Amino acid sequence: MEHKIIVVGIGPGDSSYLLPKAQNYIENARILVGGRRALADYSNGRAKECAIGADIPAVLDFIRTSLDEDDVVAMVSGDPGYYSLLDALRRTFPIRQIEVVPGIGSLQLAFARLALPWHGARLLSFHGREPLPEELRYAPSAVLGMLTDGQNNSRTIAARLLDSGWHDTDRMYICTRLSYADEHIEETTLGAAMHEAPAGHGVIIVCADGENT
Template sequence: MHEIVVAGIGPGHPDYLLPAAAKAIAEAKVLVGGRRALAQFAKGAGQKTMAVTRDIAAVMDFIRQETETAEVVVMVSGDPGYYSLLDALRRHFPVTKLRVIPGLSAMQLAFARLALPWHEARLLSFHGRVPAEKELLYEKGSLLGMLTDKKNTSKTISAVLMAHGWPKETRLFICARLSYADEKIVRTTLGEAGDLPEISSGILIAVDEEGFDAARTR
């Protein structure tokens, strides 16, 4: 069995792709990834590809078959260690056969855009899931980073947090299309977010005012 290289491709724009990942992708004989990633990075002739779909079992079967004769490169958005296909790969293949190339996550980029340290942040995902109740509870001085999706959006998540004790005055940053030319960051509050245009598939950062004072730059 040949090696499986799991390459983080960053938040989207090629400028944020690590050189090690770019090299692995360019040299890959077999390349697996989302349709958008394949359209962006696949080289065409001579490179065998498969798009990742909801049929994860079929993707794993394809990888298993191809690793009999060649190394397989699997592209994942952001960083492989943060809510990616890496979990499934670990369940289906020996860890010794996985080589992971890290990437810049959209979460990291969101905090960077705000010049806000994130070492004390609580990170949650509403992307295809709902966090446990205890993870949503308000704590004074909290800093919360959240992945969103088309169902769990800037409007619905704001309402959920307020229902779990977060003050309506809590500072909220709504980050969308990070790294792209049409990148957008909306600065508002939990209480005001419900009256603004709904934004999905991005990053939300909620900051309790007391904990935000020391880091306020804007």
């Protein structure tokens, strides 16, 4: 029997956002792959484990070898379909061997917190990545949802957007620690964000004038 790689999204952080199907796979896993924090939070104490770090080829080798024994459950933060290990798995293993259990991503949760539909939003990532210039350009009624990191934060992103045609008065929502007890959402404008303390490692949503919540 061909064993499978089951990629489960573990949500934005708090375990209450973990889907029951994902939880069931994790609890019954005999081979478990995930970030160090995910393994600390969700390890079932019985599985053979591999931590996902900077050496992705080593993780893929572990999975390849482990598939001879059993299914491999790979935990990824948020939803597997948005900048996760899934890309590397698809390039390495046959698609028929991969099963994906979706999760709730931090972008989804940020839009939900603002009661803001996101079907028309441009979803981007500054988390160790560089969006294309055309993805940052201003358009009337545009909405951007962005993952951020320490270097690409509320101040640097505000500057980039203002250089791309956005306006000082366009609304910015800075969402950090989403789903945790110390969750924080700050409402400001692009102009004001240029002079405020920078915040990163979260989600930023920007709305053009006329689309502000």
